[in-house]
Amino acid sequence: MTPEALFAAQEATWPPASKTRLGPWCIRDGQGGGKRVSAATAQGPVTEAEIDAAEAAMADLDQPPLVMVRPGEDRLDALLAARGYALVDPVEVLAAPVETLAAEPPPPVTAFTVWEPLAIMNELWDEAGIGPARRAVMARAATPKTAVMGRQNDRAAGAAFAAIHGGLCFVHAMAVAAPHRRQGTAVNMMRAVAQWAQDHGAEQLAALVTQDNAAARALYASLGMRNVGHYHYRMKAPPMA
Known part of the structure; x- marks a missing residue:
């Protein structure tokens, strides 16, 4: 099981209402279904301006700024922490x-x-x-x-x-x-x-x-x-x- 296979199966079996690509981001509309279906994920390196854009997109969905951080995304994790994003719910598969x-x-x-x-x-x-x-x-x-x-x-x-x-x-x-x-x-x-x-x-x-x-x-x-x-x-x- 590769990480890619795990996350693909996780999303396919517990899917958001919709997904939108915004630059390096995948923005999810969870419609109140919880963090897993509402969290944005990065598909590549992100900039400060791109974090601003993701926050605006999530606000348009009436969702709080929420990002899922996966293995290997240490730079993203540090960027978000520096912007006041708190670590929430570490999860094990x-x-x-x-x-x-x-x-x-x-x-x-x-x-x-x-x-x-x-x-x-x-x-x-x-x-x-x-x-x-x-x-x-x-x-x-x-x-x-x-x-x-x-x-x-x-x-x-x-x-x-x-x-x-x-x-x-x-x-x-x-x-x-x-x-x-x-x-x-x-x-x-x-x-x-x-x-x-x-x-x-x-x-x-x-x-x-x-x-x-x-x-x-x-x-x-x-x-x-x-x-x-x-x-x-x-x-x-x-x-x-």
């Missing part, structure tokens, strides 16, 4: 072979895949702060995709979204209701996704996790997923009133 995760199926009726999501799954996402704008990202993904629901104690316990691009299946929007955490719900869901991904020709299963999310990192580590990439954001705070 964790992955494992699909066949490894699919080898052990979840227990019967503990997890299943379905598209489109059921109403109870939308309720679970709402409770986790994954509202309509983020679910709109799932709807516009044009690659093979599914939702997965976890069950625990005869109740709907969790929901997640997965999609495939270039042999890589990304799992997004993993949410487990508080009463059902630490009971294996997320593990069962990941194994169900892995079986679906294997049936659809994917070779690797990947997930994104912020560095400060110790619980999620422990979950993915328990499944044998390892760090295969990283990135962070730089965001410029609005001026004080």
Whole structure:
């Protein structure tokens, strides 16, 4: 997995509403779907004037100045830091072979895949702060995709979204209701996704996790997923009133 393949799959499986090329920049219209679909990225070296242009373009979209900084973009990172952009949400990309995760199926009726999501799954996402704008990202993904629901104690316990691009299946929007955490719900869901991904020709299963999310990192580590990439954001705070 090259960095280019990882970022291409990440975007294809969790796409912005639209993208515009502006000089060296890719400007994304996220329509409220979160940082991943709203952050600008640099396609090459940028100047101070080009940063000004990107800020204006994001303002036109009613989005704050937000840039995703990927490996090897140290100069961009320094330029943004000097302009008052704060470092936000360092993210790790964790992955494992699909066949490894699919080898052990979840227990019967503990997890299943379905598209489109059921109403109870939308309720679970709402409770986790994954509202309509983020679910709109799932709807516009044009690659093979599914939702997965976890069950625990005869109740709907969790929901997640997965999609495939270039042999890589990304799992997004993993949410487990508080009463059902630490009971294996997320593990069962990941194994169900892995079986679906294997049936659809994917070779690797990947997930994104912020560095400060110790619980999620422990979950993915328990499944044998390892760090295969990283990135962070730089965001410029609005001026004080």
